[in-house]
Amino acid sequence: MSALVLALMLATDPSAFAPAPAAQELTALSPTAEQQAERVLLPLNSADAEALANLSTIDRSTANAIVGLRESRGRLGSVEELRVLPGMSDTRLNELRANTTVDLSPQIMAIGSYSTADAVLAAFDHEPSVQQVQDLAMNYTHTNREQVENWLRASRNSAWLPQLTGRYQFQDTFDQDFDYEESLSAVLDQSGTQQRSQVQVQVRWDLDELVMSSTQIRVISESQDVVKLRDTVLTQVTGLYFDRRRLQVDMLLDPPKDVRAQVDQQLRLMELTAELDGYTGGWFSGEVARSIQGG
Numbered sequence: 001m002s003a004l005v006l007a008l009m010l011a012t013d014p015s016a017f018a019p020a021p022a023a024q025e026l027t028a029l030s031p032t033a034e035q036q037a038e039r040v041l042l043p044l045n046s047a048d049a050e051a052l053a054n055l056s057t058i059d060r061s062t063a064n065a066i067v068g069l070r071e072s073r074g075r076l077g078s079v080e081e082l083r084v085l086p087g088m089s090d091t092r093l094n095e096l097r098a099n100t101t102v103d104l105s106p107q108i109m110a111i112g113s114y115s116t117a118d119a120v121l122a123a124f125d126h127e128p129s130v131q132q133v134q135d136l137a138m139n140y141t142h143t144n145r146e147q148v149e150n151w152l153r154a155s156r157n158s159a160w161l162p163q164l165t166g167r168y169q170f171q172d173t174f175d176q177d178f179d180y181e182e183s184l185s186a187v188l189d190q191s192g193t194q195q196r197s198q199v200q201v202q203v204r205w206d207l208d209e210l211v212m213s214s215t216q217i218r219v220i221s222e223s224q225d226v227v228k229l230r231d232t233v234l235t236q237v238t239g240l241y242f243d244r245r246r247l248q249v250d251m252l253l254d255p256p257k258d259v260r261a262q263v264d265q266q267l268r269l270m271e272l273t274a275e276l277d278g279y280t281g282g283w284f285s286g287e288v289a290r291s292i293q294g295g
Helices: 003-012 022-038 049-053 060-073 079-084 090-099 117-124 130-140 145-158 207-211 214-253 259-280 283-294
Strands: 163-180 186-204
Touching: 049 060, 060 079, 060 283, 079 090, 079 259, 079 283, 117 214, 130 214, 130 259, 130 283, 145 214, 214 259, 259 283
Parallel strands: none
Antiparallel strands: 163 186
């Protein structure tokens, strides 16, 4: 490039050869990095009540309840276990999910010699059975058979209740007569007062409602929806339960050698446990923790 061309370019646009503002770009990015560094997640299994109460939606009584539940169970496997606490709303759970962390505590399973499938499955006899989990899930979601039968029974019995109507009537009359005589005088004749009260009560039964009432028809329709929901809940819970059991068997019979694979298995186990907690209101992980402590 000749000196003349270079001089013309500088005269036209002096900023063409200015250095790039790299330092300014780095400075602009630094606040975001600082903000990320300043955010510290609370360890849910070791944070005290005072630290938990610093969260905006967690008051001191709720924080004490969280610590009490953790101490009674030994440790918490996920935030979902806190659903059993009174007043634990979705808003509070969401904040705990965003601001706390659950430390991984890999379960050390005894690796031994198992000659039969029954011997392998017997290693998990201390945990809740699939029938217990199904019953708790139906109770928690109000889809159990007894609930539907109670609705149907109440709708049938409601037809025996009569329609009751009442009426009260009160009459008050007062008569006065004036008689005029030839002397232009008037004589007041008071015939007195009359008062009468009347009460009417009417009881009515609709005989057609005793056979099949509109309430029964509505309850039958709604109960069919509940049955469909119950089937969905049972399918989901049963699948989660046995997915978790198959994972436990793999961890028992063929544990991975590298740490990354162990962490992946443990995370998957925690995920399945948390999903079962969601269907049982935190009961499942509580029973597992109690069985481990008792065993």
